[in-house]
Amino acid sequence: MTQPQTKYRSRCSIARTLDVLGDKWTLLVVRDLMWHGKHTFQELQASEEHIAANLLSERLKRLMALGLVAREAYQDRPVRYRYALTEAGRSLEGLLLQIMGWGHAHLGGGLYDPQAGRTVADATPDGPQ
Amino acid sequence: MTQPQTKYRSRCSIARTLDVLGDKWTLLVVRDLMWHGKHTFQELQASEEHIAANLLSERLKRLMALGLVAREAYQDRPVRYRYALTEAGRSLEGLLLQIMGWGHAHLGGGLYDPQAGRTVADATPDGPQ
DNA sequence: CATAGTCACTTTAATTTTGAAAGTGACTCG
DNA sequence: CGAGTCACTTTCAAAATTAAAGTGACTATG
Missing domain, CATH: 1.10.10.10 (Winged helix-like DNA-binding domain superfamily/Winged helix DNA-binding domain)
Structure with missing residues (x-):
């Protein structure tokens, strides 16, 4: 075996x-x-x-x-x-949301609201602030 | 410029x-x-x-x-x-927890409880079940 | 009917990243 | 002095990524 x-x-x-x-x-x-x-x-x-x-x-x-x-x-x-x-x-949605939240807070990426189906916070060109 | x-x-x-x-x-x-x-x-x-x-x-x-x-x-x-x-x-902890949760549920990996500082669910050899 | 265009890929080839092993430098210990 | 430890760096083959070009099965146009 x-x-x-x-x-x-x-x-x-x-x-x-x-x-x-x-x-x-x-x-x-x-x-x-x-x-x-x-x-x-x-x-x-x-x-x-x-x-x-x-x-x-x-x-x-x-x-x-x-x-x-x-x-x-x-x-x-x-x-x-x-x-x-x-x-x-579809069970990966929580993971995507968590990754998005971190990238928004720390890398200045945009925020997408899946409920609303649209971007609710724009990205900054390069990083946070 | x-x-x-x-x-x-x-x-x-x-x-x-x-x-x-x-x-x-x-x-x-x-x-x-x-x-x-x-x-x-x-x-x-x-x-x-x-x-x-x-x-x-x-x-x-x-x-x-x-x-x-x-x-x-x-x-x-x-x-x-x-x-x-x-x-x-340290702000990455939520992301780690989410990734761990998904890997436990879908790939049969172990679960670690950071509060308790120990593994609270063992992994299966190859996948879920 | 021939040619152009669309869609969903596959193939190719150069570049980059990775993985495993070996090597280096600054020490400490016996 | 020689062996051992720690924190890396170097080397080089293998694998992954990238960009571009090519393929196959059609449809639409002149």
Whole structure:
């Protein structure tokens, strides 16, 4: 009986979360799916930060493999997909809000109110103040 | 007058936070400083996840440049430093707790109670359940 | 019918980051 | 003197990111 190959660096929940979401792009894709009504490849790619197409493709595959995103065809011939968060994917909203709150308080980023569906505090160009 | 070179990819608070903390190691260093009483280079390096020395060195420099960590000499000849979170660094606790909560619920990682100073739920080897 | 355009990717190649190991400098201890 | 400790830095191969170009399956236009 072989040792069950561990998927994660450690037992720590923070390390495990970083193993799957710890990069500069994944949570931006989740943000766009969660709040900004972006659901096609093109819409996701057109976001302000301009993720490279190969990375977007790879990240969507990973999020689907994790069960955080699912896709369904919105067109045949050629088949094209619409991506959406699953229930598990939507559970990341608290995390996004916390990250946004910190970035607003400490890095001068904007504040988005998902309830209102709009920005309620503008960003400063470079940092806080 | 030159355009003030923007430090961040975008005005979004989430993108800005990921610009500075979005990798697999930075928040583990913060975790160890915040909760696990690890303050010297050696202690930080000895953590379960085994960060490479060059990365630890670079991350500590970045965290200091961001004002999230400060160091003070605890010994002369040779001078050696103890690293600690600043007030701004300690403000990341909510974020760590949120990340930990998500990783516990969805990836089966352990739960640490900072109040009690101990693990209150063990991790499962590979995932949730 | 040929050509241009759209969408969703994939491929390619240069650059950057990472990871693991080994090395360095300033000491202390035996 | 030689070994050991601590806090790094250096080195270099491997992996990830970036930007650009290319592909395939169509639809719309002249």
